Amino acid sequence: MNAGQSDLTGGNLYRDPYPVYARLRREAPICLFDSTQEWLVTRWEDCQTVGAKEALFGPSGSHDRPEARVMGMPNVLTMSGEDHACLRQGIDANLTMESVAGYVDGLARPIVLRYIDVILSKGSANLTSELFEPISVRTIATVIGLEEVDDDTLTRWFHSLNGGLQNVTNDPAIWAACDNARMEIDAVLRPIVERVTSNPDRTLISHVVHSGMPKGKARTFEEIMPTMRVILLGGLQEPGHGAANAAYGLLLDENQARAVAADPHGLAQRAFDEGLRWIAPIGVTPRLAAQEFELAGTTLPKGASVAIILASANRDEKRYIDPELFQLDRPRKQHVAFGYRPHFCSGIFLTRAIGKIALEEAFKSLKNLRLSTEREVQIKGWRFRGVMDLPALWDA
Template identity: 40%
Template structure:
């Protein structure tokens, strides 16, 4: 029996480098079942957008999704209707564009400057685990009202949660790691959430409990806990890993790096959005077919789980010229890294603004920052993709 290309794909192949796999799927089988991941993949921009933006045909509800298996339900990612409206309404108030603009500088820049100042000048440093990830975690925690939790604890939670969210293959080892992290998170946050139920505050955690509830009432803590975990994971992961990808892209082309340093905020914003397109920190939006349907000429049976591959859409040759190249000057249009439709990332503006600040603080302090000689960062992951080692030697400008 002949094995198709999609049937031969392994999780290890995807985690090593999914982009050549996505490219071949776009050419040969743009919507197809990938057994290793227990879902179908949709890899072309047009199909990804259609699937995610057509809730009459595809629902975000997915009882067997990695997120619900690991975090519980309901979650902001895997709910619809009033449940989704109320969970998202509680989260997004603090992260709307105008709201973020009013607080992000005063919140994030001091954190970035402090973390950077603690790094040893002139010695090899991994910017990912010593700068980008800690700043991302601490900034997110402060917006949530969790500023008393150390970076090391936040990052332990983050890395544990991520093992559940990426676990499409249902690996028991990954599931156990995530459950341990969830238990630790609940031990710390359940008392805080119960207090917020009694004494509301102006934080997303409090809003999730009280948004759209009758006066004097709040949601059960257990109902919001799964979405709290989603918020912790996404809010810590996307800015830090995204900023790392931007940095790697700029280090590959010093002319683009110089253009960013000389071009002010507009060029930095361009670089951030290009980095998010080039290496999407979060790779998919998961949907389930509500009925038998046909997309892009492919029949999809009712009940089929379909991963709309945002990372592949961002490399679709029909939309982007030379998509594998990091190019801050491209004029191809927007990216899909934050998803589509009503489940579009609620933290988009916070993420972009935080990425800009992390990079700006770094470039102001070390305008000639470079990768260590003979060090070429490599990326890992497909659902969450990042460069785990970005080695530099930080030398102040003369």
């Protein structure tokens, strides 16, 4: 299938990539997307091959990719070897399973309950913008060290950066919003970085500045900002959209919604994890072919930009039964919404914990939670995808 003769367009991917991915898996599992000049890898098995071969498919440091303009270079996603491992020490310091288990409930649950209390008496809300996104940005911002930045600003930042990443039509207004967000982020973070450079604290910013460095040395503002933009976009977005996506899946089936409402503590984590598989908040991870390589009958040239389509792998019919359905009782199988090592998402434990708590408290507190029929659910994006408008009702 030639990309020019298929459904493979930027508009179709942004509106709903899953029918496009299904066709690619059937007809052209390795396909060149002309709009971005990257080879899309869509089948589970082939994604595993590319993801596991770090020596052959290393991180993409190409300045032609949108990540370069949005995040800046080099960043944690474009680095490899000792430099990457050293930087990951700072990022991962407070994000290990043990560390997260020690603080997440005391941090996240009061935030979740506070936002639920704001909407509880209303009986209706867009659960994404009024609950799950605010929970996500407020919790992650606290971990990062941005407690003083308001919710609206944080949300606008990650939506603007996200827009730049998915701007396949090169819309100047989208780029202007992205560039403006970058300038605001830099202006806010510069004094914070200067402060923690002299007076380290327990925030993620401080760890990124200091951890893994020789004694008496610290990373500069210019060195860490590309990586901080990566963290801001992925970190602020993923828990909230993961929870919204899972909530939508549950609310499509009254029996599944009732099951979680009856046992939120026992089923919320399973629901969140199935939501990550069903609609992956981060749907693509880029790679660069270090040499010519044949994959599924297609030769990828040396230097080719390769996109592992995590969202497509998570719906591969050869791995999952009825993969297009959200199934709370689906047999447990690993998904790849968090990517592949060594660039596996640092925030996996924090994201899963926030998502679990958010769904647990929402389905416990919002009685008879159900979809509203007053307007349609809106879902957008392909590199980053989420339920943007989740209109819901409950018995207030």
